[in-house]
Amino acid sequence: MALLEVKNLKTHFILRRGIVKAVDDVSFSVDRGESLGIVGESGCGKTITSLSILRLVPKPGINVGGQILFDGVDLLTLSEKEMRGYRGKHISEILQDPLTALNPVFTIGNQVSEGIILHEHTKGQALRDRVLHLMHGLGVPAAETRVGQYPHQFSGGMRQRVVGAIAIACRPELIIADEPTTSLDVTIQMQYLNLLRDIQRQENLALIFITHDLGIVAKMCHRIAVMYAGKIIERATVKEAWDNAMHPYTKALLGSLPKIEERVDRLYSIEGQPPSLLNPPQGCLFLARCTAKDGKCTSPEFPPEVQVSDTHMVRCWRYV
Amino acid sequence: MGRFVFQRLSQSVLAILLLIVLVFILARITGNPVDLLLPADATEQDRVYMIKQLGLDRPYHEQFFDFAVGMLHGDFGKSIRFGRPTTELFWSRLPNTLRLSGLAILLSISVAIPLGVLAGANRGTPLDTWSRVFAVVGIAAPSFWVGLMLMDIFAVRLEWLPAARMGGLNHYILPAFSLAFATLAAGMRLLRSSTVDLMDSEFIKLARIKGVSTPVVLWKHCLRNALIPYMTFVGMQMAIIFSGTIVIETVFAWPGVGRLAYEGIVFRDYPLVQTVAIMQSIFIVFLNLIVDLMYGYVDPRIRLNS
Amino acid sequence: MSETIFVVDNLKKYFPVTKSFVVYQKTVGYVKAVDGINFSVNAGETFGLVGESGCGKTTTSMMFLRAYKPTSGSIRFRGDDINKYGKEKDRLYHRAVQMMFQDPFSSLSPRLRVGAIVGEPLIVNGVTNRSEVNDRVKEAISQVGLASGSDNNYPHEFSGGQRQRIALARAIVLRPQLVVLDEPVSGLDVSIRASVMNLLKDIQGALGISYLLIAHNLGTMRYMCHWVGVMYLGKIVELAESEELFTHPLHPYTLALFSAALPSHPDVKREEIILRGEVPSPINVPPGCRFNPRCFRSKGGCSEVEPQLKEVSKGHFVACDQAV
């Protein structure tokens, strides 16, 4: 059994103007020691998916169905107090923007140790050693003096390391990284990603990368789930996805990336916009932008999951 | 931090200097300031004598020098009505005002913080709705009127509390509350809105991800940040309350400096009003300075930027 | 070989670091944002500047736009220093250089209609005839592939990709010779980027405009540029034709940058060059080669003599004594 299994998750936002189906019938799983990349454009629901797992979806968003099985326990059935025991301790998240993710009025040491005190009641010298060890592990130089400093005294790259230290502080089994490197420069990005991979190997962590950057998935992940307009439209191993993408959207995304390794004469471009998630159209949501559509595609239903191989799933009428 | 203190200090000195220049110019813009210093029934001889006496026929820069130096020595002239040095009157009345406004500030802060934070954290609940109603009414109602109405209800009709003048502790309740009412409401509203913003922020999200419970998120992570804009407001609030004493002390016949200024207005006692205005301004400017320094302490981004 | 229209000669821009006290300000040091760079831009070609944040690429572009005045050195446009123009040439320069920036939501004034935004360069540059302005605005709007009625709408009615097209329409309406592109696609969603990049190439082909492209994404660079300069801490460390640079990088920093780029396929495995520490502050530039404290090839001499940009093969310049 996988460590985390999300089944038919639905998170909707009830607004006065209608229902926004931010996450609609989403299923995926991830195991210990494995990384999954959830890829999609802004507004496709990938961030809401991660918040749903932690049950921290902002109002007026609510869970309207599905299961989130973590080690066999359905997180959606837990009380708020029980859920708090999972956050930080078993499941953690690395937030996107290191500049806003740290509380400006508390010291770094204070913020790194908070979760440890909360979940493990460590105190005194043991706590201090643990915090310093964590910061060393994430490559923060001169950790002894830096624990007493405030976030504004850290550079962006260093802050992101602190955010990473906070995430792994209680040795969680699953870490969700929501665009962990978008605000970092390329060389710093590589250092950070390598660091994450090392930690993953040491601790046998399950990692979920939420990103719009296919390069991060290619570098870091074993499996990929492509989200579009609140739904997962293709799920595969990374190798399958790059060599044998099936959904026209996945294909187009891969074809639209400029490459550093080879000269490309003309990039494939996708015209149009993703549909509004507020009262979206019937049927396939990619239809309006699809260049491979045929007669079947105008069906009023969203295409069902088609299992192409054990590890490869696609939701497109052309494969039904 | 040292530079920060120095910068704020010089800003305060600048403010007071500007005030003195303004008062000096104002008194001369409409004619000879001697007319403001003499009682209405003074004769022409008195006037000429006074001009000579005070050197008001000399060039303006010399006059300003005398004016400023006089103030530095605490010489603000004599009250027309009381015939005593105005500073003497000011100092004798000051403790009464400080007691009253100190109580009002305490009242305002201690009610605004819990109510504002709770309202912001529980958006849309009845607590939030009622605190917002209280806020809009508090901001809209003129304090002198609130004072009068409270007096009418609690002193005249119900006879629970004394109507006016100083006395035991129960004499403080009505004036302190009337004085605090508006700033309490505004402060609460400010704290509510910053709490609302902060609760949506990334670092609050991170605290929740760590598994921190809601009360701790609210009273530790959120409050410390919400206090930063509130501290600036407290500075302004002290100024509003301190200068608001002129109205409230008038309503409740409270023998403080505000009431003194009111008497100055009624009896056209210009030196008295001028003294109270300048002395109160100096007081408020330095109160603000202290608040700013405390602000620097709360916000490490200011404290540690050298 | 096409004609050279811009020559950048030993260009420097130092920003004073000041401490202010009430109204008095005192300079306590300088940020050496751009510290002596040379390159040239050819007609109808794209020159790319790549580097990490703080390397000075944006400052350089700002000097092309004359938003900053160089501390020393010059940018010469068809032989004349752009900062020593008389009135007449000044106006010509406004017509010759335009820009398109990263953020599609900050580059268009929200209170103006698209027609007014696109037409502004015409109006402030002396095209007073209403119908001529209208015609040229309509032409530019159709050139960038927007619907013909778009000029009556407000910017907020458009998506990010469409707004970048509006910005481009404004940039090309005066038929400029150079458009400065500062991260033109990094603010857009991945699925939109390719279409904007393709449009930029099409426009260049049709109108013969030169681009000065600022970007951090190496894939974008390779796709868009004819020439690429790699910047580090205010200096160009390597400069070559795009294909030459991407196939034969020489400078250690370029190598590190390339190795850090995310792979475009999971099978791509690169030798990973880990750089020590972080980029030093441009206020205290290290002595000698400014890359040496982080360089994996640095030797004793590197911290003493600053290497100059040298031509190692035809059209390929490197500022490193350890390269080759």
Added chain:
Amino acid sequence: MATAEQTVAVFKPKRRAWVSELRRLPWFAIIVLATLAFVAIFAPLVSPHNPYAVDLPNRLKPPAWQPGGDWTNVIGTDTLGRDLLTRIFFGARVSLVVAFSCVGIAGGIGYALGVMAGYYGGVFGSVVMRIVDSIMSLPTLLLAIVFAMTLGPSMATVILAITSTMWVRWTRLQRGETLRVMKEDYILQAKVSGASPARIMLVHIAPNIFNTFMVLSSLQIGTVILFEASLSFLGAGIPPPTASWGQMVSEGRGYITSAWWIAFFPGVALALTVFAFNLMGDWLRDRLDPRLRQL
């Protein structure tokens, strides 16, 4: 809620139904302010009495529903037997004239100075801001009283006294907003295209910070009304016999035990007016610029 809308990219429909738009208007505030404007403009026509007509036999007459009251003076008479309702109508004129003149003048000065201080910066900007900070830290009520005493009581004095300390609020805000807008790329774009400083300030900066100006102005109207009332209450504002609400409350102060209505009704008028203006300001702010929630 903002987060939800951002994360899931809800695209706004082009035009909302005008019905729901209409329903969301601050109707309470609109009705109160429309009534106020009506009685202020047509005060001589709608008032039942002459506001200055002294009628000593009828002094201190209570409101109609109280024993001793009758419907000729609906809410009673004051210490000189003048009709309270009439004087409240005429008082509305004073409040509104003072409020709009002050906000207009101070706002205009603040708008212009703020934009210029933000645009030019440098020594000019610093000097303006030091003055602004200085005035901000002084107690404005007392300064205004000193003003009123030296210049002599009149409506012009009141307006001058309030304006001279209020302009700083707009200056500070509009300067901050200018600095924010100046960071936007379209300003640089305009400069690159060769637009003059005047054009940039007038076409690109001023319209883009107009919303903030409107929000602050609408919120400050209430402040000015209360300010004028306090001045008049203390006897340093509009000189009698002109009716002004603050001064009416002051007259009723001595009679709080015997004739509560004299102080009560002008105060209600004040509170209601300021309340309505604030509601209006809050509504405008939520509509135009929710960032300004902390104003």
